[in-house]
Amino acid sequence: MTSLATAEGHFTATNGYLLVLAVMLPVCAVLAMLALGPRHTARVALGTLAVGLAVAVTIAVELFRSGTGLVYAIGGWSPPLGLTLRADGLSAVMLVMTAVVITAAGLFARAQHGLDPAMRDGRAPTTFWILLMAIWSALNVVFLGEDLFNLYVALELLTFAAVPLVCLDGRAETVAAALRYLMFALLGSLLYLLGTALLYGRFGTLDLQMLSGMQASGPVVSVALALMIVGLLAKAALFPLHLWLPPAHAGAPAAASAVLSALVIKAPVFLILRLVLDVAPPEAARLAGQCLAILGGASILFCSVMALTQARLKLMIAYSTVAQIGYLFIVFPLAAGTEDLPVWGTIAWTGGALQLVSHALAKASMFLAAGVIAEALGHDRIAELGGFGRVLPMSAAAFGLAGLSLMGIPPSGGFVAKCLLLTAAVVNGHPWLAATILIGGLLAAGYVFRVVDRALATPAAPLHLRKAIPRRLEIVALALAIAAVLLGFVPLQPFGFLQIGRAAHVTVVAP
Amino acid sequence: MTAALTPTTLFGLGGAALVGIGLFMVITHPSLLRRVVGFNLIGAGIFLVFGVIARRGAAAGFAGDPVPQALVITGIVVAFSATALAVALLRRLFDLTGRRDFDSEAPSASQSRGEP
Incomplete structure (x- = not known):
């Protein structure tokens, strides 16, 4: 009967409507695009981008100001029957x-579509904008949702928006890549759904906060969490389940690749983080953390080596994504909290969050820079890129700066993240993880310098651009790369921001 | 033994069997259409498990819990959209290359051109 007790934690804050706005704004944009037709799609999308960015920043400021999480109970119904949206520090950062x-x-896609006036209001750009907005809404639900089934629907929406984005150009190999992606994602979401069913059968609620308050344990919880985590791993493309990612992310148009690689795979990672930290009983969390760390380490080593051997630039960046995702999974054993120090107080937790954000910025920048190169030269074979730094200096700079963050060279966000993880590994006595982090950094340097070397090489014959590249196309990638580097200068004290709404998490719900 | 075989246990076992059969199909069959059918079988098994949970009344304890039924309805809609998307992509791949799986280069074109 305890499950039906109302939890006092679920009250709607006065600014809770901001969360609804973050979710609904992109959906409204999709509807407006469908109603107004292709000629207005880009304008609606750009307007939504501006407003949506403002909403996200407002939520973060609101959290910073009040120091507590934002909650919105949909329709005034509180769990276990109702659904809530909730923003804590980590969600706000995401x-x-x-x-x-x-x-x-x-912005990149807008500039790129502008290169070809005939294509401007065509089918592919319109589809791109609609899918981009759908992805945005689904991502926001994943980051704000509290109900496991609600999160299942959000994950499916994310998949359904991301899969067509992969095969936007309609070539046979991208359609095959999209299908492969869909197969992995469907298997993942079905396993997740089965786990959800088992959890509901045991506890009669799917609200994450209530589940974490129940101190759940027992075989049902272990089986359910194992199913859900494996399902989410398939979507997050961790090492043995990464096979779908490189062709899918390399085949998509540049702007789509950036979103897929930087954001879409972070959603299942975020959910795994919440399941392991909030729901799993401590001993199961420890075991799961060990397994995830082993897979993460394998991911880093194997996929970094794979990235080194790739002949095509976009495939190399895609393999690097799987490698960098591995770092997020070695956080689990490093962030093991103690009685006095909760998980979200450890340096590994801060390092993991920083790695998540800096990878998103750096990887998006790399894919956009690769998109500029492919657009200008008509191919992305690394061996034939000699001297591209002379004709596309800003893209080469963006690639190099983003590479700093992936390698973990100071001063960059990636450096601080990897430094924190390394420190945590050494302090907690995990020499193998520390070695993996260092070797992963060296391998990343290997594949980044391979491209930087081509950029600075003297070409045998001067390179000719297929078409003039407008400056604003290059500026976007450079701005993201600079943001990834500047992240290294953020003083870590404000990263107490990540703990907002976390401490209350345990004490609020006491059914 | 017989006392344990209540309808809920039976349906639970049925759901587990469906999930198992579907999983087997998804993993072993190279043909993509069969895999999509396999996904639907897994889905059906999971919905059956939800039904069993509803009958048992979950942790709330009352018979015929309506929440899992509401979840199943949403789940069916999602599964339907997933199948539609998969079949649309499959058709597209078949139209472009004549392939029905990931492995073959394009051999089955001659034998499969007959059916649309």
Whole structure:
């Protein structure tokens, strides 16, 4: 009967409507695009980007000001029957990161569509804008949702928007890549759904906060969480389940690749984080953390080596994504909290969050820079890129600066993140994880310098651009890369921001 | 033994069997259309498990819990959209290359051109 007790934690804050706005704004944009037709699509999208970015920043400021989480109970119904949206520090960071990357991808796509006047209001750009908005809304639900089934629907929406984005150009190999992606994602979401069913059968609620308050344990919880985490791993493309990612992310148009690689795979990672930290009983969380760390380490080593061997630039960046995702999974054993120090107080937790954000910015920048290169030269074979730094200096700079963050060279966001993780690994006595982090950094340097070397090489014959590249196309990638570097200068004290709404998490619900 | 075989147990086992059969199809069959059918079988098994949970009344304890039924309805809509998307992509791949799976280069074109 305890499950039906109302939890006092679920009251709607006065500014709770901001959360609804973050979710509904992109949906309204999709509807407006469908109603107004292709000629107004880009204008509606750009307007939504501006407003959505403002909403995300407002949520973050609101959180910073009040120091507590924002909650909105939909329709005034509180759990276990009702659904809530909830923003804590981490969600707010994810919201802002999503808004920034989506805005950058949107600006890039706008400039790229402008290169070909005949294509401007055509089918592919219109579809792109609609899918971009759908992805944005689904991502915001994943970051704000509290109900496991609600999150399932959000994950499916995300998949249904991301899969067509992969095969936007309609070539046979991209359609095959999209299908492969869909197969992995469907299997993942079905496993997740089965886990959800088991959890509901055991506890009669799917609200994450209530579940975490129940101190759930027992075989049902272990089986359910194992199913859900494996399902989410398939969507997040961790090492043995990463096969779909490189062809899918490399085949998509540049702006789409940036969004897919920087944001879409972070949604299942975010959910795994919440399941392991909030729902799993401590001993199961420890075991799951060990397994995830082993897979994460394998991901870093194997996919970094794969990235080194790729002949095509976009495939190399896609493999690098799988490698960088691995860092997020070695956080679990490092962030093991103690009685006095909760998980979200550890340096590994801060490092993991920083890695998440800096990878999103750096990887989006790399994919956009690769998009500029492919657009200008007509191909992306690394061996034939010699001297592209002379003709596309800003893109080469963006690639190099983003590379700093992936390698973990100071001063960059990636450096601070990897430094924190390394420190945590050494302090907690995980020498193998520390070694993996260092080797992963060296391998990343290997594949980034391969491209930087081509950029600075003297070409045998001068490179000719297929078409003039407008400056604003290059500026977007450069701005993201600079943002990834500047992240290294953010004083870590404000990263107490990440703990907002977390401490209350445990004490609020006591059914 | 017989006391344990209540309808809910039976349906639960049925759901588990459906999930197992579907999973087997998804993993072993190279043909993509069969895999899509396999996904639907897994889905059907999961919805059956939801039904069992509703009958048992979950942790709330009353018989015929309506919440899982509401979840199943949403789940069916999602599964339908997933199938539609998968079939649309499959058709597209078939139209472009004549392939019905990931592995073959384009051999089955001659034998499969007959059916649309």
